[in-house]
Amino acid sequence: MPLLGELALALALMLALYAIGASVYGARRSAPQFVASARHALWAMFVLTTIAVAALLNALVSSDFTLEYVAAYSSVTLPLGYKLAALWGGQQGSLLLWTWLLTLFAAIVALQNRRRNSQIAPYVFAVLAGVAVFFLGMLNFITPPFQELAVPASRGTDLNPLLQNYWMAIHPPSLYTGYVSATVPFAFASAALITGRLDDSWIRTTRRWALFSWFFLTLGNLFGARWAYEVLGWGGYWAWDPVENAALMPWLVMTAYLHSVMIQERKDMLKVWNLALVGMAFGLTIFGTFITRSGVISSVHSFTQSGLGPYFVAFLVTAAVFYVGLLLFRLPTLRTPAEFESYLSREAAFLFNNLVLVGIAFAVFWGTLFPLLSEAVRGVKITVGPPFFNQVVGPLALALMFLMGVGPLIAWRRATASKLVSCFASPAIVGVAVGLALVWMGLRQWYVLAAFSLAAFVLATVAVEFHRGVGARRHLVAESRPRALANLVAKNNRRYGGYIVHVGVILAFAGIVGSSFFKTGVQRVFKQGQTVTVGSYQLKFLGLKGTETPEVEAEYARFSLSQDGRSLGEIAPARLFYPVSRQPASKVALRSTPVNDLYVVLAAADDQAQTATVEIFLTPLVFWLWAGGLVMALGTVVAVWPDVRERAAIAAMLRSDEAIAGEPAAGGK
C-alpha cells in the first residue's frame, strides 16, 4: 500500500506537468482536444491523490510502524477516530491533505468549465496544475509521507494529547479547505490577466468559490479559537500567536474582496484593486503554511522546525513575480473611466471598509513579522505581543463596525441629506440610547460604550432593512409577515444573506468585547468541603477521583455547583496523563450561558493532602462569539444559495460562450 501511495504521487506530479503543457498548448493553438486532455489529467490527478490519501489512512489505521509518519503520529492504543485524524497531525500528512483538496477543487473546476469560459478555462487549469506541481513536488522529493524507517518501530509515539480532541477532527480540515479554495479565484484572476479578458466574468464565475473559501476560513478560525478555549486551559481563545495570525490574514483580505467585488459588478470600478486582493489572499494562504511549517517565527505552535521554509519562500516569490508582472502588463487596459463622486456614497463606504480591512491585515502582518524585521534591521530581535495587536485592531474594529452600519444602507453615487436622515435617524437613536443606558448602568470604559453603541446601531440598520423589505413586499402582494420575510430573503438571498452575516459579526464582536473587558479570575487551593463564590455561582469541593485506562490516566476534582442556592449538579475539571507519550494535559470544566461562561481548570491536584489547586474564570458574553460565528456561517449559506436570476444569467453566459466556441477559429486568442 505505501508503495502504491508513493507511485500515485509520482504519477500525479507528472500529470500536473502535462496538464500545464497541454492546456496552454491547446489554448494557443486552438486545439480543444488538448485542453480536454488537460481536463482529464486534472481528474486523474484527483483520483491519484485520493489513492495516496487512502494509502496513508490505511497505514495509520493498520498501525504500520514501518512508516516514519505512522510511528511519529500514531500508536496502537490511539482510538480509531484519532488515527484517521493523524492524517493531518503532522507535516507530510497535512501537505498531502492540502494537495488532495487542491486536486479535488481543480477537478470540480474542470467539470464546471467543460463548456463554460472556454477562453480562460485552459489557463485556469494551467495555474491550478502549476500550484499542484509545487505541492506534489514537495510530497515527492522534500517531505515524502511514505518514508520508511530503517528499523521499523515497535510502537508509535502517539498523537500529541492536545490534538486528541474532537476539534482536531474539524478545525484543520476547515481551515485547509478555506486556504486551498482561495486558489480557485486566484487561478481565474491569473487566467483573466493572461488572456486579457478582464470583464467581470471571472468574478461572477468565482463568486461562489470566494464565498466558499470565506465560509471555511471563518469556520476554521472559529473552531481553532474554540479549541484553544476548551483545551488549553488559560480561559482565553485568541493569543495573537503567529499561527493564529496566519489564519486570520487571508480571512481579512477575502472579506475585503467580497465587498469590493460588488463595486466592480455595479460600477465597473476597482478592477486593479480586486485583482490585487485575490492575489494577496492566495499569497497569504501560502504564507500561512510557510509560517506554520518553517519555524521562522517563533510561535507557541511551532510545529516541527523543518527545512521547508526556503521552498515556500521560493514558491511565494515565483507566484508573486508572475502575478504582479501580469498585473503591471495589463495595467493600461484596467483603467476605468468611472470615478467616486461623493464621500456620502456606498462606493465610498465600501472603499473605506476595504482600506480598514486591508489595514488590519497589514498591521497583523507587520506585528507577526516584526521580530524578523527588527533582527534584520537592528540586529536584535524585538517582539510585539498581544497588546500591540489589541491597540491597533481595537480602534480599527470600531471603524469597521461603523462602516458596516453605513455601507449597506447609504445610496449609491451620492446620498442626499434627507435620504440620510430617513435611513439613519432611527438606528442612530437606538445606538445612542443603548450607549446612554450603559452609562446609566455604570459602565465607563469608552471603548466598551462605543462598541456596544455601534453594535446596536448596526443591528438597528439591519432591522430597518428587513422591516422595509417586508413592508414593500406586502405593499405589492398580499402576504402574511413571516411569509413576506421568507420570500424577501429567498428572492434576494445574496443581499439578505449578507445582512445575516453582518448580524453574526456584530454578535461575535459583542462577545469579543465582553470577554476581553470583563473577564475575571480567581485562584484557590481547595480542601475537601471548602466552598467559593464566583459571581452568582457557588462551588463546593467534594474531593479527588482518579480513573485509569491504557490510553489515559485522569484525576478529577469533583465540585458541586450551585447558582444562587439552586443546585446545578456536579462539575469535574481534570488533569490527564497520557502514558504512551508521557504527556499531561488538562480537561476544563465549562458551564456556558448567554450571560457568562464559568470556566474551571484544575491546575494541580495533591493526592496526599487531598487538595486541589483550581483556577476559575468568569467570562461574560463569550457565548456570543460562538453563536455569532454560527450566524455568520448561516448567512453565508443563504448568500450562496443558487437563485433563479443568477441561474438564468449563467445559462445565458453559457449559450453565448458556446456560440463563440462554435464559430470557426474563434478559440484562438
Place this chain on the structure above:
Amino acid sequence: MIKNAKFVVGIVLIVGAIGYLIASAVKSTSEYYLTVNEVQGRLSELQDETFRVAGRVEPGTISWDAQTLTLAFAITSLPKEAAKATAPSDPVSFRVISRGEPKPDMFAANRDVIVEGRFGRGGVIEASQVLTKCPSKYIPEHGEKQVSDAAAR
C-alpha cells in the same frame, strides 16, 4: 480623475491613521526577544525592562509548589546556541520564578520554553508568563530512540 483627487485626501488620511496606530503601538509595546546568551550579553540594558527569553529548561532545577502555584527552574541556552559560543566558559543559565500561574501542561526538563518577565532581586527572572512550545511531534526521551532518530532525519 479630478473627482478622484478629493478621495486621495481621504485615502491618505486613513492610511496615515493606520500607520500612526501601528507605529505608536510598536513604540509602546515592543520588548526584546532574546536567547539566554543574548540576555547575558545585555544584562545592564535589561535591568528595568520586560523582555522575552527563549531557552531550555535545565534538568534537575525544577521545583513546583502546587499549593501556591510557584514554579522555579533554571533556563539555559539551546544546544544550537551553546555549540555556537566560541568561548566555552560557564554554561549560561538564569533562575526563573513564576508565581500564581498553573504549570503549563507541556512543561518538563529539557523542553524549550519562552519566558516573559523582568529581572527581580538576585538576578532571578520574575516571569509573568512561561510559554511552552507545542510541537505536533514528540521526540521521546529515552527507550524509543530509533523513532526519534529517524524522525530527526
